[in-house]
Amino acid sequence: MDLLLVFALAPPHIPIGPLALFLVATCVAPMTVDDSVIACEIQCPVCGAETVHQEVAPAWGEFRSCTSCTLEFAHPLQRGQDPRALFEDAYRGRVSTNAMDDFRRRVDQRRVILDQLGEPQLWFWTPAFGQVLSWLKRHYPPGSTVLEIGCGLGFFLHALRQEDFEAVGLDVAETVVDINRKDGFHVWHGPVESLPDGWVQPDVVVAFFMLHHLEDPLSFLRTIRRRAPGAGLALAVYGPTNKGEDASFPPRTLIRWNATALATALRRAGYEPEVHDLASTGAESGPVRWARVTLGRTAGVPWLYRLGKRVERVVLQRLPADARQESYVVLALAQPRAEPEGNS
Ligand SMILES: [Zn+2]
Numbered sequence: 001m002d003l004l005l006v007f008a009l010a011p012p013h014i015p016i017g018p019l020a021l022f023l024v025a026t027c028v029a030p031m032t033v034d035d036s037v038i039a040c041e042i043q044c045p046v047c048g049a050e051t052v053h054q055e056v057a058p059a060w061g062e063f064r065s066c067t068s069c070t071l072e073f074a075h076p077l078q079r080g081q082d083p084r085a086l087f088e089d090a091y092r093g094r095v096s097t098n099a100m101d102d103f104r105r106r107v108d109q110r111r112v113i114l115d116q117l118g119e120p121q122l123w124f125w126t127p128a129f130g131q132v133l134s135w136l137k138r139h140y141p142p143g144s145t146v147l148e149i150g151c152g153l154g155f156f157l158h159a160l161r162q163e164d165f166e167a168v169g170l171d172v173a174e175t176v177v178d179i180n181r182k183d184g185f186h187v188w189h190g191p192v193e194s195l196p197d198g199w200v201q202p203d204v205v206v207a208f209f210m211l212h213h214l215e216d217p218l219s220f221l222r223t224i225r226r227r228a229p230g231a232g233l234a235l236a237v238y239g240p241t242n243k244g245e246d247a248s249f250p251p252r253t254l255i256r257w258n259a260t261a262l263a264t265a266l267r268r269a270g271y272e273p274e275v276h277d278l279a280s281t282g283a284e285s286g287p288v289r290w291a292r293v294t295l296g297r298t299a300g301v302p303w304l305y306r307l308g309k310r311v312e313r314v315v316l317q318r319l320p321a322d323a324r325q326e327s328y329v330v331l332a333l334a335q336p337r338a339e340p341e342g343n344s
Contacts, residue, residue, distance in 0.1 A: 045255075046071050046218055046265045060250045071261035074250040077215055083191060086251065087173040099247040110153040110179075116302040120158035122309045128236040128278055128331045132206055133159060135234060135333050140165070140203055147202035147228070149192055150210030154180040161185075168200050192223050204232040211237045211262075212253045221269035225336060233271055233334045237262060239327040242280070259330050266334050273334035280328035282319040283312065291315075 042051050042064055049068030057063050057074050065072050079086070089095045093104035113122045124130055136146065142164035151157050151169030153176055160167035169180050169187040177189040188195055205224055214220050224233065237257040238248075247253060259275045266273040283289060295308040 042075055044069060044071055045073055045077060045216060046261060046268065057249050063256070066261070069261045069264040070258055071264075072256035072258075074254045077254055079215060079251050079254065081251065083172045083213065084174070084189075087171075088175060091173050091175040097246070098249065098252040099244055100252055102247070106153055107175075110155070112302050112305055114154065114158055114183075117306055118158075119306065120155045120162065122306065123155040124159075125283070126236070126278060126281065126329045128329045129156065129159070129208070131276075131278075131331060132208075132234045132236065132333075133163060136160075136165065136204060136206075137163060139232065144203040145201065147200055147205045147231075149205060149207040149224070150213075151180060151185075151187065152176055154183060154185065156206070156208060157185050158183070168202065170195065192220060192227070195227060197227070202228050202231050204234070206234045208236045209238060211235060211257060212255050215254060217255060217265055218268060221265055221271070225270045230336060232336070233266070233332075235262065235266075235332045235334070237330050237332075239277060239330045241325040242284075242328045257330055258327065262330050262332050266332055270337050271334035272337050273332045276331045276333075277327040278329040278331055279321075279324040279326050281316045282323040283316055284325070284328075 043049065044051050044066035047066060047069040049066050051064040051066050051073075054063040054065040054072055061075050063072050064075050086095070087103070090100040090103035091107060093101065095101070095103075109123070114120060121130070136144075140146070143166060145166040145168060146160050147168045147170065148156055148160070149170050151171050152173075154169065157167040157169050157180060167185060169177075169185050170192060171177050171180075171187065171189065172191055174189055177187045180187045186200070188199060205228055211217055211220075221233075224231075240256070240258045243256070248256060259277050263273050263275045266275075291308075291312065295305065295312065298304045298308055
């Protein structure tokens with residue numbers, strides 16, 4: 001059976017375009033279906049186990065799921081675009097597909113939260129941020145160097161500074177690197193692999209909501225383990241219930257994490273992690289979501305914005321447990337193992 005016949009027999013709900021992209025990108029045409037099964041065995045990028053088709057990723061290919069560590073990842077797992085260009089365009093408002101206009105909107109939120117109010121914790125939309133700060137304060141003395149990879153607009157850098165940590169950042173988008181440097185932070189522009197040896201010697205490394213962007217997360221974690229061999233590591237990722245209609249697809253999202261997959265990746269990179277599934281606050285749905293969207297429009301009146309945020313926090317604490325979604329965020333707090341190259 002040749003490729004043309006495969007397309008002709010494709011179920012009607014599968015668009016031919018992505019199917020063609022998936023087959024052509026994965027396999028070398030011409031080939032038969034039997035050949036494709038052999039040639040297209042796609043291994044999990046975290047544990048190397050077999051994977052199965054999960055769903056079509058429109059205009060891209062598909063999402064696959066690992067039969068062992070349960071990681072879900074886009075296939076093909078290459079963006080084909082320098083992340084420096086993609087995320088710079090997003091912060092400058094040049095990309096609106098894939099819900100990437102979020103990035104531009106955050107620039108305005110930053111102006112209110114940091115420049116006008118000076119309260120970085122108003123940004124903390126999940127308890128993960130506060131839990132990482134508490135963990136840092138328990139394990140590292142004031143003055144310790146904390147490197148934030150993917151520091152974005154600097155909300156967490158400012159929170160670290162307020163807690164007397166030496167906050168250092170890294171980001172691929174030039175716009176946010178410039179903003180943070182103007183605020184006096186030492187910030188590297190580029191992916192972690194481009195960091196020069198000795199540029200920073202962190203006591204601990206943190207990264208929030210950026211692991212889903214990576215083409216090779218295991219290599220990323222191993223690079224951190226090698227560059228900062230004694231440093232602890234705190235990672236927060238979007239959990240299985242935190243899935244956006246557009247945002248959870250490529251090119252923005254290449255990997256969908258869960259607690260098992262994240263723990264597996266960290267162990268294989270040479271860390272011993274504690275992994276926690278965190279529920280949502282309840283602000284993402286129902287009337288609280290409506291109030292939150294309305295509140296976002298008060299950003300031009302900073303005191304009103306702050307008041308609204310504080311009221312929201314009180315309301316959220318009183319919501320019934322079933323208003324929250326389990327596994328909305330996955331948080332890993334990890335320490336390096338003595339043996340850097342684990343195979344578990
Ligand atoms: Zn796996």
